[in-house]
Amino acid sequence: xxxxxxxxxxxVNLRKLYTIDKADTVxxxxxxxxxxxxxxxxxxxxxxxxxDFVFLASAALAVAAFLIDNSRxxxxxxxxxxxxxxxxxxxxxxxxxxxxxxxxxxxxxxxxSVVSMLLLLRGRGHILQRFCDWLTRAMATFMVVSILFFVxxxxxxxxxxxxxxxxxxxxxFQNYYLFMVNDASLFEIVPRFQSVFLEPGHLGxxxxxxxxxxFGRWRRWYNVVLLFTAFxxxxxxxxxxxxxxxxxxxxxxRKHIIGKVLVTMAAMAVSVIVVLNYNGGNNLVNDLIxxxxxxxxxxxxxxxxxxxxxxxxxxxxxxxxxxxxxxGRDMKKASTGFGNSGYRVFIYENGIVATLxxxxxxxVSLRQYRDYRFFVSAMIILAATFWxxxxxxxxxxxxxxxxxxxxxxxxxxxxxxxxxxxx
Numbered sequence: 001x002x003x004x005x006x007x008x009x010x011x012v013n014l015r016k017l018y019t020i021d022k023a024d025t026v027x028x029x030x031x032x033x034x035x036x037x038x039x040x041x042x043x044x045x046x047x048x049x050x051x052d053f054v055f056l057a058s059a060a061l062a063v064a065a066f067l068i069d070n071s072r073x074x075x076x077x078x079x080x081x082x083x084x085x086x087x088x089x090x091x092x093x094x095x096x097x098x099x100x101x102x103x104x105x106x107x108x109x110x111x112x113s114v115v116s117m118l119l120l121l122r123g124r125g126h127i128l129q130r131f132c133d134w135l136t137r138a139m140a141t142f143m144v145v146s147i148l149f150f151v152x153x154x155x156x157x158x159x160x161x162x163x164x165x166x167x168x169x170x171x172x173f174q175n176y177y178l179f180m181v182n183d184a185s186l187f188e189i190v191p192r193f194q195s196v197f198l199e200p201g202h203l204g205x206x207x208x209x210x211x212x213x214x215f216g217r218w219r220r221w222y223n224v225v226l227l228f229t230a231f232x233x234x235x236x237x238x239x240x241x242x243x244x245x246x247x248x249x250x251x252x253x254r255k256h257i258i259g260k261v262l263v264t265m266a267a268m269a270v271s272v273i274v275v276l277n278y279n280g281g282n283n284l285v286n287d288l289i290x291x292x293x294x295x296x297x298x299x300x301x302x303x304x305x306x307x308x309x310x311x312x313x314x315x316x317x318x319x320x321x322x323x324x325x326x327x328g329r330d331m332k333k334a335s336t337g338f339g340n341s342g343y344r345v346f347i348y349e350n351g352i353v354a355t356l357x358x359x360x361x362x363x364v365s366l367r368q369y370r371d372y373r374f375f376v377s378a379m380i381i382l383a384a385t386f387w388x389x390x391x392x393x394x395x396x397x398x399x400x401x402x403x404x405x406x407x408x409x410x411x412x413x414x415x416x417x418x419x420x421x422x423x
Contacts, residue, residue, distance in 0.1 A: 022068050022069070022071065022072050022076075023072065023076045025068055026065050026068050026069045026072075026076045026077065027076060027127055027130075029061050029062075029064050029065035029068070030065055030077075030119060030123050030127055030131065031131050031134065032061050033058045033061035033062050033065065033116060033119055034119075034120065034123075034128075034131050034135075034395070034399060035131075035135065036054060036057060036058045036061070037054070037055075037058050037116055037120075037395035037399070038135065038395050038396050038399055039396075040054035040055075040058075040395070041391075041394040041395045041396040041397075042197045042198065042202045042203070042206055042396050043166070043197060043198040043202065044195075044196040044197050044198075045164060045166075045173075045175055045180060045196050046196065048166055052105070052109065053109075054109075055109045055110070055112030055113045055116060056108070056109060056112045058112065058113075058115075058116040059111070059112035059113075059115040059116055061116075061119075062115050062116050062118065062119035063115065065077070065119055066118075066119070076127065077119075077122040077123055077127070078121075078122045078123065078125060082118070082121045082122065084364050085121055085361060085364045085365040086114075086117075086118055086121065088357060088360055088361040088364060088365075089114060089117050089361055090114050091357065092354060092357040092358060092361060092393075093110045093111075093113060093114055094107075094110065095327075095350075095353070095354050095357065096110075096350050096354055096393075097110045099327055099328045099349070099350055099351065099354070100328075100330070100349060100350070120395075120398070120399070120402065121365060125406065128399070128402060128403055128406070129213075129403055129406075129407070131399075131403075132210065132213040132399065132400065132403045133213075133214075135210065136210045136213065136214060136222055136223070136226065137222045139206075139207065139210060139222075139226065140221070140222030140223070140225040140226055140229075141222070142195075143195065143207075143225050143226065143229045144225055145178060146178050146179050146195040146196065147193070147195075147228075147229070147232070149176065149178045149179060150178075150179045150193055150195075153176060153179070153181070154190060159176050160176070160177065161174050161175055161176045161177070162174075162175050163175070164180070166198060171198060171199075177196075178195075178196065179193070179194070179195050179196060180194060180195075180196060180197075182194070192232075192233060192234045192235075193229070193232040193233050193234075194233065195229075200233040200234060200235050201233070201235045201237050201238070201389070202396075203229065203233050203235075204229075204230050204233030204234075204235030204237065204238025204239075205235060205237050205238050205241060205385065205388075205389060205396075205397075206396045207226040207227075207229045207230050207233075207238070208226075208230050208238050208241045208242045208245060209241070209381070209385070209396065209397060209400040209401075210226055210400055211223060211226055211227065211230075211242070211245060212245055212248075212377070212378075212381060212400050212401075212404050213400050213403045213404055213407075215248075215249050215252050215253065215374075215404075215407070216249070216252075216253055218249070227242075230242055237388045237389060240384065240388065241381065241384055241385065241388075244380065244381065244384060245381070248377040248380065248381070251373060251377070252371070252373045252374055252377055309340060312340045312344070312345075312348075313344075315348075316344045316347075316348055319348055324351070325347070325351060325352050326351050326352055326353050327350075327351040327353055327354075328347070328348065328349050328350045328351035328354065329348060329349070329351075330349075331345070331348065331349050341389060341390050342387065342388060342389065342390045343386050343387050343388075343390050344390070345390045346386070346390040346391075346392070358386075358392045358393065362379070362382060362392075362401070363379075365402070366378065366379075366401075366402065366405040366406065371407065374404055374405055374406070374407045375405045377404060377405075378401045378402075378404040378405035379405070381401065381404070382397070382401050385397050
């Protein structure tokens with residue numbers, strides 16, 4: 001009788017060289033598709049040449065994932081009923097196309113987005129959570145390198161660079177490859193950190209949204225890196241979202257909130273006093289944060305709350321009294337120039353009907369949540385990001401919101417070695 005021998009370390013299993021597991025292939029295609037959609041939303045400089053083809057490439061990956069998964073006896077992707085959210089997203093996408101620019105190229109890329117969304121809807125659960133865990137680590141790893149070279153730049157170390165621009169000089173930068181500096185910030189002592197992405201606000205809100213998928217695990221090194229990244233982006237939108245997440249994090253972990261709120265408020269008060277008095281108030285944190293939180297005596301609004309220009313605000317006030325509010329108006333007709341963002345821009349461009357369809361899509365897609373606290377937290381952050389940023393259909397927001405809403409309570413429990421985790 002032959003004796004079965006355990007393969008030694010030096011032996012190679014040749015079968016693995018020509019056998020590919022279909023489940024692993026489907027998951028790899030899912031990861032590639034979602035990563036393409038996620039980073040495409042944030043417009044890193046290395047994706048600018050393909051900005052018009054992101055949805056077509058992601059759709060090709062999604063179709064490949066569907067075909068391979070359907071050939072398996074036990075599909076890796078979800079087979080639950082997805083007709084209603086799929087139809088809602090299709091109707092919403094086509095409505096936005098025909099409101100804004102119904103040309104064949106735009107319609108084709110929109111259909112690519114719809115196909116990609118079908119993959120996201122079918123990937124709910126463990127695959128989507130593993131993707132966000134991987135994405136969080138990948139983003140943090142790159143941020144470590146990007147921040148290191150940014151610090152070298154601040155120290156005056158000569159780094160290779162080139163002038164760069166996006167969308168016909170709507171944005172112009174000095175591109176240092178691992179990070180960029182906006183031309184408007186070249187003469188500042190410490191410019192806002194934006195890594196390789198189009199705006200500091202894009203980066204700041206994106207990393208905060210990733211932190212939302214890591215409830216109960218914020219002391220892990222990669223989440224600490226993301227927290228630091230959000231801070232040096234000096235994005236008020238990111239700070240507002242982060243503050244909300246701190247208390248939502250405590251809530252989903254069933255912790256006592258009142259004491260934590262008092263401690264947090266005391267820490268913030270001490271920090272403000274230190275910043276206001278350090279160097280007579282002439283410091284970076286005061287200039288980029290606290291001064292932007294002051295209330296303007298003339299308008300009664302916060303100085304940093306400049307999501308829209310004064311001209312656009314007047315245009316919007318006039319717009320909501322017309323019938324255009326139902327299906328939107330061409331942004332070019334506003335004639336208010338560049339620099340507007342937030343919920344008013346989305347409603348102006350797409351109308352109240354599309355806005356209600358966005359809300360319906362999210363509620364229907366996430367109705368099978370496992371823990372209502374995660375669902376409520378995700379919807380609160382969705383409302384906040386829409387109010388501040390106005391990009392409810394960017395995948396850098398959609399993916400973390402899906403992951404958060406579909407988590408269960410076990411995901412929010414802190415690690416055994418961090419049982420005293422404050423947030």
